[in-house]
Amino acid sequence: MNSFDIAQARVLADVKRERDAQDAIFGVQDLPDGTGGPLYECMANTVRQECDRAFEVGRGTFGDVFLEEVYEAMAETDPAKLRAELIQVVAVGVKWIEAIDRRAAE
Template sequence: MTTHHGRQARILDDVRRERDAQDARFGVQDLPDGTHDVFRSLANQHRDNCDAAFKGGNGTYRHVFLEEVFEAVAETDPVRLRAELIQAIAVGVKWVEGIDRREGR
């Protein structure tokens, strides 16, 4: 059985390989963030959906992940955007961990 940290290391290695593949395909890209406070209402909606789902006993990784992603796209301050992206990425890794546990990896 894979340990918690071993599973995370394998997933992060997968992420590194994907990033290498992206750079090989597209080169290093410096794109604009594309975030805007116009997305705040969507972020609030996803937070409310997430809260309601967990309150009702129906919370899923999708609820948490979308809440974090929309909080990121609504953030225009670079420091807070970075923090929100780290949270979204961490939830994505947590989701993959759950998939791997179910699959016995």
Template structure:
């Protein structure tokens, strides 16, 4: 794992600790897999594909697709996998922002 990735993950861990300090442990319902989520995920995948075919794809497109795919999942194992993918894209996006700022 790169130093850049480690730095972002440390920042995320610090934020998580701050959230726990403020809100404590929260065990909220997932709220995923509701009517229309699968259609939104399919649409987000299509838009992402089209944007990259045009050479205009962005991190927003990829991140939005991953989040929509997570929202469409009701199976906890699949939901977890989709959330890992979404967060990984978020970390990658943060790393790109940091490189541009350097």
């Protein structure tokens, strides 16, 4: 296992601990998704355009990418597509945390 795999495993273990803590506090929750609709579609388009612009001028950030993924998920109503978008949200979050940890180790 290389250092990137070890760092990622540590982040995923942190996520697992947080999920376990959430279940201990709240139990299993089956809430409605609360996604879709014109507001989230508009926000997704706006945030996507802002993210693209930020990267075009060399000032793109993890925050830009993360918000783009979040709003794309919030705009989605199809369960399979929503799941795929949420996987992207979590993956960007993990990547961002890995970058934070690398900076902290410097």
